Amino acid sequence: MSLPPGFLDELRNRVSISQVVGRKVLWDPRKSNQGKGDMWAPCPFHQEKSASFHVDDRNGYYYCFGCHAKGDALKFIQETENVGFMEAVEILAREAGMPMPARDPQAAQKADRRSELAAVMEEAVRWFRLQLQTGAGQAARDYLAGRKLGQAAQDRFELGYSPDNRQALFHALTGKGIAPDLIVDAGLCARPEGGGEPYDRFRGRIIYPIRDARGRCISLGGRAMDPNARAKYLNGPETELFDKGRSLYNHGPAREACGKGQPLIVCEGYMDVIALVEAGFGGAVAPLGTAVTEDQLRMMWRVHPEPVIALDGDTAGTRAALRVIDLALPLLEAGQGLRFAVLPAGQDPDDLLKSGGAAAMTKVIEGARPMVDLLWQRETEGKVFDSPERKAGLDKSLRAAIKRIADPSIRSHYGDEIKRLREALFGTAPRGGDGFRSDGFRTEGFRSEGFRGEGFGKSGGKAPRAANTTGAARKPQGKPWQQVQVLPQASTRLSALAGSEEGVTEYLGEAMVLAIFVAQPALVMTFESQLETLHLTHRDHQDLRQLLLRLAHQPGRLNREEIEEAAPEEVETLMSLPHVRIAPAVRLAEDPETGRLGLAEAMAKLDAYRIARSEIEHAMRDMEALVDEGVTWRLSQAARAIERAHKGPEAESRQSVKASNGLELDKEELDLSRELFSKIDFSRGGKPRK
Structure with a gap:
């Protein structure tokens, strides 16, 4: 979504940066001068006691002389609350009382409708909280006290109580002038099938407000006080505000906690989340009465690259974890995965915290296992592989699971790990890492797709076969400890280029596009829509794109000097790449036509490469089943697409x-x-x- 010119300037003028930062820090009265807008505090981004964090209200920027963090009010919200640029704009706009620009009249009308429903939900939350303090709420208060939930925890999570009365909430809200249709559409009440006044959905239950990432109350959860109730826990229905498959309990606070370095812990229910947060694990969330969905999984990855699934240590919890594995396999990306915390049998996080305290939970979280371990456990636990047929059945099921991983690099690494586990299970592990067993026969491992252990690109692979002059395999010459393994240096391992061949090509293509925008910033406005929708795989590239789009709507700010000042390390890394330095569109920054052609060519190459790679992967999968002319034609077309892209747009018109x-x-x-x-x-x- 593009913001209208002047919107961000007006937003910054309405809210001072010291007002935004002041919610997160304590100002040092000895160094600060409030009259001049010159404020100092300990830095919120690193642990320190001295006030080295400086906020300049006049210029609208902050800077830390310790960790060198810097930016404006929007950047501060992004960093401290772990949100994207547009979400930060929305947060600041709400604080300033400025409406976000609507895309069209229908969108504005829908937004107004959702605002009305959210206001009704807030009235209901206030009413339920009052009921918890009445005589009718005594049993609910006793239950919460028995669960060790003090008043502070009840206030933090805004817990309430719904009396066991058919229309208590309905009459309370209509008495405040709220229309019955709004009460029903918010999911608080339902209409009887035979007609008549709506009745309350939640009766005789402890109420847990469910809020979205922006803090709006979108639904309610209720725990029955009657042990014989048909449903122990009840969530509100799907509404214009609430989609249970796209919502997480405690989403907003967990996102902020994870932005400060805490792990994202996924548990089963409200009480587990509350117990974890109260014990110091602020990054706790829970799905809402359903198995984890694909949308919820993507939401989790936006909060943290490696969520920890901490489901109950019983059979149902194990089954839920295995369902998450099947859901996650096709969605895995480099640096984006899952880990599984195995809780003691029969315990949930709340039970574990009560019996062992935060230390016991920390130990479980730190010992969380990677997803490949759970996949292997699922396929092997309780089974006997005492025949070739059973072993082949295991191989088949594992191959089927691993083939669902879309990323070729991750698929290869899963193959490596499964091969290692298989060798350990069947007693065929190679000795000394030389690829041979003690009896002289070679350990081939899995030869099929996904089990070759090829590592990155074309490296790795199988150990070379020794020369064979007698018809039998024999060990290669040399000692195992004489074999040298060259490992990348630490700086290389952390580099974006220390990935697969495909990842390197994609990274360099993205870098070229962004480098041209940095060298010739005027192109940002011309290609703004293409830049907004460009798929970027690297976090630094995504941050730089946001910076370019933000500066584009600030008069006089979209120039190379401003870009380099706002993101010096990212720009230096980008411009130091060899293929970027020699590119005409970067070297001849004063020539707009060269920049325009170079940018069009760079984008075309990146698109062609991605489309061709996808086509080749699909064709290769089809070839496993049947090789025909259609498959080979698709491969040839993919190769030609890459060739045309590398020739450039001008080559299309040449003979x-x-x-x-x-x-x-x-x-x-x-x-x-x-x-x-x-x-x-x-x-x-x-x-x-x-």
Whole structure:
């Protein structure tokens, strides 16, 4: 979504940066000068006691002389609350009392409707909280006290109580002038099938407000006080505000906690979340009465790259964890995975915290297992593999699971780990890492797709077979400890280029596009929509894109100096890449036409590469089942797409000539070559003709 010109400037003028930062820090009265807008405090981004964090109200920026964190009010909200740029704009706009620009009249009308429903929900939350303090709420208060929930915890999570009365809430809200239709549409009441006044959905229950990432109350959860109730826990129905498959309990506070370095812990219910938060694990969330959905999984990854699934240590909890594995496998990306905390049998997080305290929970979280371990456990636990047929059945099920992983690099690493576990299970682990068993027979491992253990690109793979002159395999020469393994240096391992060949190509393509925008910032406004929708895989690239779009709507700010000042490390890394330094669109920054053509070419190459790679992967999967002319045609078209992209957009209009050997040549280049050769007299040693 593009913001209208001047919107961000008006937003910053309405809310001072010291007002935004002041919610997170304590100002040092000795160093601060409030009259001049010159404020100092201990830095919220790193642990310190001295006031080295400086906020300048006049210029609207903050800077830490300790950790060198810097930015404006929006950047501060992004960093401290772990949100994206547009979400930070929305947060600041709400504080300033400025409405966000609507895309169209229908969108504005929908937003107004949702605001009305959210206001009704807030009235209901206030009413339920009051009921908890009445005589009718005594049993609910006793229950919460028995669960060790003090008043502070009840206030933090805004717990309430719904009396066991058919229309108590309905009459309370209509008495405040709220229309019955709004009460029903918010999910608080339901209409009887036979007609008549709506009745309360929640009766005789402890109420847990459910809020979205922005803090709006979107629904309610209720725990029955009657042990014989048909449903122990009840969530509100799907409404314009609430989609249970796209919501997480405690989403907003957990996102902020994870932004400060805490792990994201996914548990089953409200009380587990509350117990974890009260014990100091602020990044706790729970799905809302359903198994984890794909949308919820993507929401979790936006909060933290490696959520910890901490489900109950019983059979149902194990089954839920295994369902998450099947859901997550096709969605895995480099640096984005899951870990599983195995709780003691029969205990949930709340039970564990009561019996062992925060230390016991910390130990479980730190010992969380990677997803591949749970996948292996699912396929092998309780089974006997005492025949070739059973072993083959295991191989088949594992291959089927791993083939669902879309990312080729992750699929390869899963193959490596499964191969290692398989060798350990069947007693065929190689000795000394040389690829041979003690009896001289070679350990081939899995040869099929996904089990080759190829590592990154074309490296890794199988150990070389020793020379065989007697018809039997024999061990290679040399000692295992004499074999040298070259490991990348620490700086290389952390680099974005220390990935698969595909990842490197994609990273360099993205870098070229962004480098041209940095070298020629005027292109941002011309290609704004393409830049907004461009898929970027690297976090630094995503941050730089946000910076460019933000500066584009600030008059006089979109220039290279401002970009380098706002993101010096990112720009330096980008511009130091060899292929970027030699690019004409970057070197000739004063030539807009070169920049425009170079940018169009860079984007075309990146798109062509991604489309071709996807087509090749699909074709390769099809080839496993049946090789036909259609598959080979798709592969040839993918190769041609990459070739056309590398020729550039200008090459589309050029004529070509096909030589007798089938090689395709550019006609203009061929004519120039012929003209040059016609001027050379080879009989005189290559001298020019007279």
